[in-house]
Amino acid sequence: MAKQVRSIIITGNGTNCEREVANACRLAGSEVADIVHIAELLSGRVCLDDYHFLNLAGGFLDGDDLGSAKAGANRLRHASVKGSDENLADQLYRFIEAGKLVMGVCNGFQLMVKMGLLPAHGADFRTQTATLSHNDSGRFEDRWTYLKVDPASPCIYTRGLDGVYLPVRHGEGKFMVRSEEVLGQIEAGHLAALKYCDADYDAPIMDYPQNPNGSVNAIAGVCDASGRIFGLMPHPEAYVHRTHHPRWTREETLPEEGMGLWLYQNAVQFIRSELL
Template sequence: MNKPKVLIITGYGVNCEAESAHAWRLAGAEPELVHLNDLLDHPDQLNDFQAMMFIGGFSYGDHMTSGHVFALRVKHHMQAQLQQFIDDGKLVMGICNGFQVMTKMGLLPGLDGNCFEPTVSLMQNDCGTFQNFWCDIKFEEDSPCVFTKGLGTMPLPIRHGEGKIFTLDDALLEKLEANGCAAARYVDADNKPTQAFPANPNGSLHAIAGLTDPSGRIFGMMPHPEAYLFPENHPNWDKQKLNGDLPEQGLGLKLFQNAVNFINGN
């Protein structure tokens, strides 16, 4: 079986290409790093890939709010090709700044087929400052998300200053929930969604840490699964080893394995 090809967009302040590529490689895919300018000059190369990823970092220095400039460049220079990529049933993943890009572009939550029409945003953390620590993330069982199927709850690192999912439209939030688009949430020690800091590091509405579109193929989240590929990435790995509960692999790898299994099965 051929390895699925995954496009990872690099350049202009994003900085998670190495670990993102390694995650896909460990999961059984063939990642390829492509600079944003090269992609915009030749957008038809999207046809060569089965999945694409918007990675973390600080694109364009987060000027005009996080991910905004990057989103505008993609939207206005390759919207037709990206729409065709989605219509062909392929996968799109965004992590941290990549998630910010996807919401600013309008790819998420993608309700009613409204790609490229922004309806939610990721805004400044309620605490007002950049946060960098590990949180417990619960992946909703009833979500259609391809990436998060059967994952339950896992610890993942966050590192962001603008991670609060926000909208003034209560009806939109209800529709988002009804369609299972809230694929990931921040939870407390009792595994319950929470608005309390620091378990919820940004005050995100409904404790949402990640969103999917109704198809489950377009997914973005603020926590970094690509930063938990090995057991030793966890800050308490030594205690886990002493207690006999050190996992065989970093738990974040499971999201990438889910994606590769989906592609291979289709």
């Protein structure tokens, strides 16, 4: 029990990708990968404290009706946990302060950014300084993208990687910042761990469709200064086996493991060496 890596995937209110995220966690070696409905957390029967790795999966929280993840962020901030005097957000901040891992994908990333969890300059996890807004195309799109890894990033999930190929599936993925200053902090801190790039993983790219949404500086994924809190628009859980690759029927040398799995393996590896 003591040596188990314990992952939690929150679901409910429009989260859609919980099953495949749990699968990715398990494939990466996490002994526990519990899909937990938010009602379970709010009832107090399940507590974030019992886990190491929190996954905020893709979907459409509350239909993204007030803007992507806005209503979801409002719920996390204000909904109280039964039988205690804390909100769910208090558990979340305690989780972060304990040095544990949080990864948000797509809608999960939108949720994190809108709660202020990312990029969290100066470890301020409560002030929103960036956002994810409507794609320049004005449309939802499902398309695969090449992502260049910043090797100098503190991001623990992308350690040892050069580039990954993953699908985006969103209508609101355009990363924007409040000010040039925020962008400067992100770049100076190498917090933009993933950027949309060309097919050779050479350089970040602003052109559509390689940059599918018009994100500033081609930013696709962002971490905090610790590298443990991380969010990205592309879906790593959607490429954990070679048959997920859109060209697996023509590229005969693809490894069995998909590139997205690497991010989860890094997370599990980190927990094993630092948190257990």
